[in-house]
Amino acid sequence: MSSSDKTRPRPVTSIDVAERAGVSQSTVSRALSGSETITEATRRRVELAAEELGYQVNARAAGLRRGETGTIAIVVIGRDGQGPAAINPFYYSLLGSTCAAAAERGYEALVSFQAQPEEFFGHYVARRQADGVVVIGTATNQAAWDYFTACAKTAGRMAFWGSPFDDSVWVRSDNRDGGRLAVERLVQGGAQHIVFVGDPASSQRQFRERYEGYLAAMEAVGLKAGEAVVSSGADRVSQGRNAIAQLADADARFDGLFFACDAMALGALEELAARGIAVPDDVGVIGFDGLGSGEFSAPPLTTVEPDFARAGQLLVETALASEGERPARRVPVHLIERASVR
Amino acid sequence: MSSSDKTRPRPVTSIDVAERAGVSQSTVSRALSGSETITEATRRRVELAAEELGYQVNARAAGLRRGETGTIAIVVIGRDGQGPAAINPFYYSLLGSTCAAAAERGYEALVSFQAQPEEFFGHYVARRQADGVVVIGTATNQAAWDYFTACAKTAGRMAFWGSPFDDSVWVRSDNRDGGRLAVERLVQGGAQHIVFVGDPASSQRQFRERYEGYLAAMEAVGLKAGEAVVSSGADRVSQGRNAIAQLADADARFDGLFFACDAMALGALEELAARGIAVPDDVGVIGFDGLGSGEFSAPPLTTVEPDFARAGQLLVETALASEGERPARRVPVHLIERASVR
DNA sequence: CTGAAAGCGCTTACAG
DNA sequence: CTGAAAGCGCTTACAG
Numbered sequence: 001m002s003s004s005d006k007t008r009p010r011p012v013t014s015i016d017v018a019e020r021a022g023v024s025q026s027t028v029s030r031a032l033s034g035s036e037t038i039t040e041a042t043r044r045r046v047e048l049a050a051e052e053l054g055y056q057v058n059a060r061a062a063g064l065r066r067g068e069t070g071t072i073a074i075v076v077i078g079r080d081g082q083g084p085a086a087i088n089p090f091y092y093s094l095l096g097s098t099c100a101a102a103a104e105r106g107y108e109a110l111v112s113f114q115a116q117p118e119e120f121f122g123h124y125v126a127r128r129q130a131d132g133v134v135v136i137g138t139a140t141n142q143a144a145w146d147y148f149t150a151c152a153k154t155a156g157r158m159a160f161w162g163s164p165f166d167d168s169v170w171v172r173s174d175n176r177d178g179g180r181l182a183v184e185r186l187v188q189g190g191a192q193h194i195v196f197v198g199d200p201a202s203s204q205r206q207f208r209e210r211y212e213g214y215l216a217a218m219e220a221v222g223l224k225a226g227e228a229v230v231s232s233g234a235d236r237v238s239q240g241r242n243a244i245a246q247l248a249d250a251d252a253r254f255d256g257l258f259f260a261c262d263a264m265a266l267g268a269l270e271e272l273a274a275r276g277i278a279v280p281d282d283v284g285v286i287g288f289d290g291l292g293s294g295e296f297s298a299p300p301l302t303t304v305e306p307d308f309a310r311a312g313q314l315l316v317e318t319a320l321a322s323e324g325e326r327p328a329r330r331v332p333v334h335l336i337e338r339a340s341v342r
Numbered sequence: 343m344s345s346s347d348k349t350r351p352r353p354v355t356s357i358d359v360a361e362r363a364g365v366s367q368s369t370v371s372r373a374l375s376g377s378e379t380i381t382e383a384t385r386r387r388v389e390l391a392a393e394e395l396g397y398q399v400n401a402r403a404a405g406l407r408r409g410e411t412g413t414i415a416i417v418v419i420g421r422d423g424q425g426p427a428a429i430n431p432f433y434y435s436l437l438g439s440t441c442a443a444a445a446e447r448g449y450e451a452l453v454s455f456q457a458q459p460e461e462f463f464g465h466y467v468a469r470r471q472a473d474g475v476v477v478i479g480t481a482t483n484q485a486a487w488d489y490f491t492a493c494a495k496t497a498g499r500m501a502f503w504g505s506p507f508d509d510s511v512w513v514r515s516d517n518r519d520g521g522r523l524a525v526e527r528l529v530q531g532g533a534q535h536i537v538f539v540g541d542p543a544s545s546q547r548q549f550r551e552r553y554e555g556y557l558a559a560m561e562a563v564g565l566k567a568g569e570a571v572v573s574s575g576a577d578r579v580s581q582g583r584n585a586i587a588q589l590a591d592a593d594a595r596f597d598g599l600f601f602a603c604d605a606m607a608l609g610a611l612e613e614l615a616a617r618g619i620a621v622p623d624d625v626g627v628i629g630f631d632g633l634g635s636g637e638f639s640a641p642p643l644t645t646v647e648p649d650f651a652r653a654g655q656l657l658v659e660t661a662l663a664s665e666g667e668r669p670a671r672r673v674p675v676h677l678i679e680r681a682s683v684r
Numbered sequence: 685c686t687g688a689a690a691g692c693g694c695t696t697a698c699a700g
Numbered sequence: 701c702t703g704a705a706a707g708c709g710c711t712t713a714c715a716g
Contacts, residue, residue, distance in 0.1 A: 011468065011470065013708095013710085014709070014711095015709080023687085024686065024687045024688075025687090025709090025710080025711090026687060026688080026689095027685090027686060027687075028710095029710070029711055029712085030685095030686085030711090030712095033711080037685060038685070038686085039685065042685080042686085054496065055468075056468040056469040057469065057709085057710075058406075058469065058470045058708090058709050058710065059469045059470060059710095060402050060405055060406050060411065060470050060471070060708090060709080060710090061406055061470075061708070061709035061710040062709080062710050063692095063710090064400075064402045064403055064692050064693070064694090064708090064709080064710070064711095065691075065692050065710050065711045066692085066711065066712095067692070069402065071452075074453075076438075083438075083439070083442060083651065084435070084438025084439055084441065084442050084650075085435060085438065085650055085651075087438055089431055089634060092431065092434035092435075092437075092438070093427060093434075095434075096418075096425075096426025096427065096429055096455060097425070097426055097427070099453055099454065099455050100425060100426050103454060103455070103461070108452055108454070108471070109452065109453050109454065110413075110450055110451065110452055110453075111416075111441055111451050111452075111453040112441065112445060112450070112451065113441050113442055113445070119445070123398050126353065126396065126397075126398040127398040127399065127400065127401045128353065128398075128400045128401060128402050128403075128693090129401045129402070129450070266638045269638070270638070273640075292431060292635060293634060293635040293637070293638045294638075295635070296608045296611070296635050296636075296638060296639040297638040297639065297640070298615075298639070298640030308426075309425065309427075353693095355692095355693060355694085356693070356694065356695095365702075365703085366703045366704075367693090367694080367695090367703090367704095368695080368702070368703060368704080368705095369701090369702060369703075371694070371695055371696085372695090372696095372701095375695080379701060379702085380701070380702085381701065381702095384701080399693085399694075400692090400693050400694065401694095402693080402694090403692070403693035403694035403695090403708090404693080404694050404695070405694090406693080406694070406695095406708050406710090407693080407694050407696080407707075408694085408695065408696095408708085409708070470709090
């Protein structure tokens with residue numbers, strides 16, 4: 001009685017299947033792994049036995065023998081001291097598409113959220129838990145990026161989204177093209193005085209690229225570009241809010257606003273409304289990231305979105321690439337029209 | 343040359359460490375796993391050798407021997423035919439806190455997104471890839487839930503959030519309490535004619551519980567409860583929009599609206615604005631889920647939010663519980679005050 | 685086409 | 701306290 005309580009049912013092994021099918025263990029292995037060198041009849045017999053016994057091959061044992069893990073590790077970096085609730089939804093979308101991309105290539109995804117130094121861990125490949133690791137998440141957690149960048153040096157097989165280091169193996173949006181898209185759309189909506197909001201010196205390296213895209217596009221359309229507006233704030237949303245306050249207080253002239261990310265744009269939309277500045281009539285607004293929240297803002301936020309599916313694929317490909325290989329690293333972007341530009 | 347191209351560096355094993363430290367493999371194992379029965383000096387020597395060689399224990403081999411995986415599988419069910427981009431952000435939050443809860447208990451999280459029947463897979467425990475599995479995601483994918491419910495019958499060690507089956511091993515919000523919170527807050531804001539929007543017969547079983555909470559609370563405060571408003575639509579957002587249209591077209595009288603989920607409330611907010619019905623002045627609105635998008639809607643959406651951290655913990659605990667155990671299954675909820683109620 | 689045997693890299697009784 | 705040996709459940713040369 002007490003013994004039936006604590007004993008889990010012994011898992012069925014390939015030996016059990018072999019016995020039932022009246023073949024050897026090797027044959028079971030071959031039959032179930034789809035080896036060519038097996039009679040159709042034998043295969044059928046084995047499959048039947050496996051089915052009857054509810055047998056599933058022990059992935060760990062198989063992997064150990066084969067030397068591959070069939071797994072990719074995905075670590076999502078959070079802000080120090082904050083839980084997964086504080087993760088920017090952008091990274092959740094990216095996580096989702098990276099998992100999907102892994103599955104597409106037949107890999108499992110081992111996911112972890114890491115925010116504090118005590119919990120940093122990146123040696124999945126050395127520990128043979130994964131064949132590669134992709135790191136995504138906030139660029140603001142300096143300690144985390146230092147850690148993972150060091151990991152990459154010794155371990156290899158890592159791919160980054162949002163790394164503050166230009167020399168690491170990153171995958172990024174085509175940010176310059178995004179800048180162009182935004183500026184052209186704003187101009188088309190009638191804007192002449194277009195301001196870029198975001199810190200080009202941010203640890204989020206992509207911000208600078210977006211600013212450069214803005215610069216190039218402004219020049220191309222013959223408009224005068226301005227300095228980037230840099231505002232402070234605990235998070236992106238309040239940075240966006242503060243940027244508007246800053247602009248208004250300085251009596252700056254603007255009829256188009258391009259934000260380095262949607263979270264800032266969303267904060268800005270609030271502040272704009274609070275100050276009675278009409279969007280899109282007084283000013284056109286475009287963000288970057290394609291956040292779902294922008295669908296419900298007032299007005300809904302027009303934004304530049306990276307191709308998430310492609311981003312996931314590139315991240316996985318890069319993490320799995322062997323020494324010499326270097327897959328594409330730029331993810332195409334497109335404009336999502338909502339209602340914050342005329 | 344070509345050989346150096348293809349050979350990955352041979353991973354260092356515990357035998358290498360043993361050799362370097364001048365001890366046996368057993369001793370390495372004991373030293374590194376924190377066994378009591380080891381001299382401090384020996385342990386130090388082994389640790390040093392391991393460090394110098396960059397050794398990490400092969401998790402797969404260790405797990406195979408130990409018989410545990412140290413992993414929990416998390417499957418996120420999506421709408422049939424749609425990718426991870428279409429996942430309700432609520433489930434991303436839940437995914438995040440479930441991963442965090444797993445990590446807290448020292449488990450890794452193996453995550454997969456499953457939407458189409460061809461990709462359904464739940465035998466992680468049988469395959470020895472995980473010690474338990476938690477399933478979350480849309481209740482609308484009937485085929486998926488049928489599949490996983492069947493899995494649970496044979497496999498055990500599964501925990502569900504959002505299952506359309508009342509008899510499965512689920513974890514849910516304290517929905518009745520949520521209903522009470524919403525009604526009381528609406529009443530406090532001056533509402534008298536409070537309508538519940540959502541289908542009590544929905545595959546999302548929690549909707550019915552929220553309706554029941556509404557019913558009980560209405561009675562408790564001495565107000566007349568109405569039938570639930572059920573509207574059609576491809577997704578929750580349009581269902582919310584349509585509910586308002588329905589209500590307005592029927593000239594219904596209402597000054598308080600309680601939605602079965604935030605996505606519906608968000609759609610409703612749009613439709614309300616389009617019809618010139620002022621929130622919160624003409625009508626108070628409360629949703630359910632704590633979606634981040636509600637922070638940016640006009641007005642920001644007051645909502646009932648489950649304790650995500652607790653939800654993750656309960657899900658993990660339940661998936662890991664052995665035969666007889668039955669951990670708590672109700673997650674407490676609280677009201678997030680934003681601005682859609684006076 | 686199939687089987688017997690070795691071995692993937694650990695951990696854990698079993699001795700000493 | 702430490703070592704030699706067995707074994708976790710597979711897969712894959714190696715024979716036949």
